[in-house]
Amino acid sequence: MSLPRIAVDAMGGDEGVGVMVSGAALARRRHDRFKFLLVGDEERIKRALDSHPNMREASEILHCEDVVAGDEKPTQALRRAKTTSMGLAINAVKRGDAGAAVSAGNTGALMAMSKLALRTMPGIDRPALAALMPTLEDHDVIMLDLGANTECDARNLVQFAIMGAAYSRIVTGSDAPRVRLLNIGTEDTKGTESLQAAATRLREATGLALRFEGFVEADKINRGNVDVVVTDGFSGNIALKAIEGAARFVTDLLKDAFRSSVRSKIGFLISRPATELLRHHLDPNNHNGAVFLGLNGVVVKSHGSANAAGVANAVAVAARLLEEDLTHRIAADLAELGEDRLRDHGNGIVYK
Template identity: 50%
Template sequence: MSRSLTIAVDAMGGDRAPEMVIRGADAALERDPDLAFILVGDEARIRPLVAKTRRLKKSNPEILHTDKAVGAAEKPSAALRTGRGSSMRIAIDLVGEKRADCVVSAGNTGALMAMAKFVFRTVPGIDRPAIAGFFPTLRGESAMLDLGANIDCDATNLVQFAIMGQIFARSVLGLERPVVGLLNVGSEEQKGHEAIREAATALRGITDMPFDFHGFVEGDDIPSGTVDVIVTDGFSGNIALKTAEGTARLIGQFLRDAFRSSLVSKIGYLLARSAVGQLRQRMDPRRYNGAVFLGLNGIAVKSHGGTDALGFANAIGVAADMARHGFLETVKRELAAVGFDKTNDERKVVATA
């Protein structure tokens, strides 16, 4: 029997909030009826929406009112300075105060990271938090980090990302022993800059943890599913993410254009409609919604701002999986196993071991 969890929800974050958020919370209860919600935002808008749902209204969610929300274009520094009474900040504070197990928001990414880092702080031994997300592959799904939080990374950062990433894959993807790879410009050992080569040396030396280090992977290894966890700096990771999203849209448009090009093509679409539906489902970005801020001493999941109820429900599911599988406790334990629980002065230099 699954453990009951309380999810703090920023009900005002996202392009179509709060309607999309409320419908998403309702959909999440179909998958996981043991969830409890604290909805933070404009009560006058939220309560009538809850009353129209099937499952959410029966769960009697707590609603915390605020008429203040973080704007989509607001700078993280400004949001951190002035957003204390916002729906996003109150939802984060609920986790910090142990009133909720995790927080989910479809709001401003930079503001969410800044506020969550301020409230939760980082896990002991983590220098920088990273953004992790999912990619569809020929073998199923893979996790990738960092997706944009850290433009420049040294070897120690990459090793920390690898450790957190494989725990994330075990918690959310259900993999018993994930395979980890470092994104590089080639698979040969001499390829890449010094930091990535040092990180590879360090990861090869970690033999007593439940993951396997594959070595270097290239861009075409991402969709092929060569590894379960791809580790890179935020600069390369964000480019890879946006390239994948753009390519998916391009393929979708090409298919639509091809099937509309002639009468024969339209007939072909009718015959292939089932297969096209399967392709659309495999490539549906809502299935992979829910980027996670790894390295914080609290669980925060960022939903895509433009998603719908199904996508938001999936983001809630990611947060619930991490909480139920004891993600934070596992991170702390496995970081300690390789000496990352110490201060910078005390820490053994894993990256050059």
């Protein structure tokens, strides 16, 4: 099957052109159907391509020198949509010149530019940022929103649930992923009004390709018994970073402990395969590639400090979503929910 090419913002991120091009090359070594539009400084991209002969006939370069800075305000970046590597990569998707865009640049700017260029799809009020996280089981969990929308109403949360489930069906192969709303307790009375209204709406909805199972608390996100965790962007960002921070905290403590005596050092050397397994399971590069769901086009955010393997994973995520036509899946589910029933009644609460 032929796949639309993927526009890669070669200039975004902390690691620069080399890592972005190596990541694309790595993805292509796994699946040679990948084709790329590499957006950025032609000289530097060409130099990077020298070490990847497999990329020669698979990639075109779109030259530009301007780049969105990591700490730039989205409103400022928007003005340079036509000159920056990020803006041009997104624009390629808009023009149909590429099927998806991948960038490791400034998340807020990427969101703002994508929204403006690609527009939100019909039936969705706000796009959301979704990411995969490891679990104790052999499949990942999807969490959204992770920071695109600081405050969300019930209507947004219901739409996030539908988008997250469509994404999860692609990732897990399940017909009806288990969806839960992130809350501070599992009882019906817990949390904000928006959460309670969203829960009611999802509980009563029929015909959706998801299984709504109520609330989930933040300590259960990674246990493997939920496929999609739905939350507003503030709480989602807090939860995601708290999990990342705690995982790093524990592994740092473990390192210190292993260094604390000669005996422990020896034990560490012997059990190295075990700790390597742990390191591999937790390595963010293996779960790299957050997706902006709800746009008329696929945009994938690679972590700013991802290595080539991480970038390759982000590229693979973009390809997967193109192949499986995520956008149409979401549209079909929204139709099932009944778009008219989702009309906003002004108070953010969804009525049937």
